[in-house]
Amino acid sequence: MLFSRYATCIRCCALLIITAVGLPARAEIITFDDLPPGQGTQYSGADVVGSYYYGDSPDGVIVEGTYGPVYESTFTSGGAGFINRVDQTYGSWSGFSYSNVSDIVTPGFENQYAAYTLSDPGSGMGPGVDNYGIAFGYDDIVPNLFDPDAFDPTDIADLFRLPTLSLPTGMAAVGMYVTNTTYAALSMLGGDSFGKTFGGASGDDPDWFKLTAYGIGADGLAMAESVEFYLADYRFDDNSLDYIVDDWTWMDLSALADAKSLHFNLASSDAGDFGMNTPAYFAMDDLQLEAVPEPTSLMFAAVTGLGVVLRRRGLRKKSA
Known part of the structure; x- marks a missing residue:
């Protein structure tokens, strides 16, 4: 009888753990729509208009850059911080x-x-509101005359020189x-x-344009995992399969679920003596996050549940 009671307690405890693990995680979607209109306005015809934010918020600091001082600041959307x-x-x-x-028709730098x-x-x-994020910046993956030191994904300094965002505490990227x-x-x-x-000219050149996401974990070290996404891919034997991404497309970041910050690099087959x-x-939008359950909370739920079960059985025994 005693063994049976303990076995029942253990089964109840296990059920509590399974239930806790199975609970839906709190979700968050970073939409950029909570941000005010940008500082600049861009026109390219009667029906093309929009605003954009390009930096210089008042809460920044001066840091040293490649060509001199750089004003670095962070804007926040949905609890995630985006470095500018x-x-x-x-x-x-x-x-x-x-x-x-x-504006999907105007070529060149003026339409960035x-x-x-x-x-x-x-x-x-x-x-x-239909705001979305725009990222600019990269580190050459191959040495060249402009950048003799190739990008090192294990170097924290290299990662933070890339377009970088920090995730809200307790949230993981999905x-x-x-x-493009x-x-x-x-x-x-x-x-x-x-x-x-x-x-x-022939359409046969195996060109590509690739976005890669990297993460830095809670330990402050670069994660071994990374996620690749081709913004353009012309490497197919059948040229009809070649593509340049021209609509919002899902990029799975679940391999970087343990990251506290995300860092994005771009690379292209079209690179020369001075880089890419x-x-x-x-462009990015609707960054989806979910809450990370704390292991201690699961253990607490299990221990608490076990205690409740034992107490109830003890009370029943005394009443008997």
Whole structure:
């Protein structure tokens, strides 16, 4: 009888643990729609208008950059922090900005804040304000005359020089939607003063444009895992399969669920003596997160449950 009672207690305890593990995790979606209108306005025709944020918020600090001082600040959406850097010498920016510019037709650098989404031009994912994130920046994966030190994914300093976002405490990345920017897409489609037309004149060149996500864990070290996503891929034997991403497309980040910060690098087959020729931009929206259950909370639930079961059985025995 005593063994049977303990066996029942153990089964109840195990059931509590299974129940706790099976509870749906709290979810969060970073939409950028909670952010105010940007500082700049961009027009490219009567029906194309939008605002964009490019940096210089008042809470930043001056850090040393490649060409001199850089103003580094962070804007926040849904509890996630997005690092933005503005070069004080040239006025250029890198890291993350946000935008709702709807221009899928204007080529070139002047149109660097527009998402390339053909089904719903320049729109973010889902209803609402339709803001979305824009990232700019990269570190060459192969040494060149401009950058003799190739990107090292195990080097924390290299990771933080990339477009970087920090995750809210207790939340893990699930995935996000990404697409090209109009600047990058039109460069790959038709070439420009720096980049080639992907596929070349014959269409047979095995070109590609790749986004890779890296993570830094709670221990402050670079994670061994990374996630690759091709924003363009012309490596197929059948040219009809070649593509340049032109709509919001899911990028699974679950392999980086233990990351406390995410870092994004871009690489292209079109690179020369001075580095990558493809414009180093991508757009993102609806970063999906879920709460990470604390192991101690599961143990507490199990121990508490076991205590309740034993107490109830003790009371029953005394009453008997």
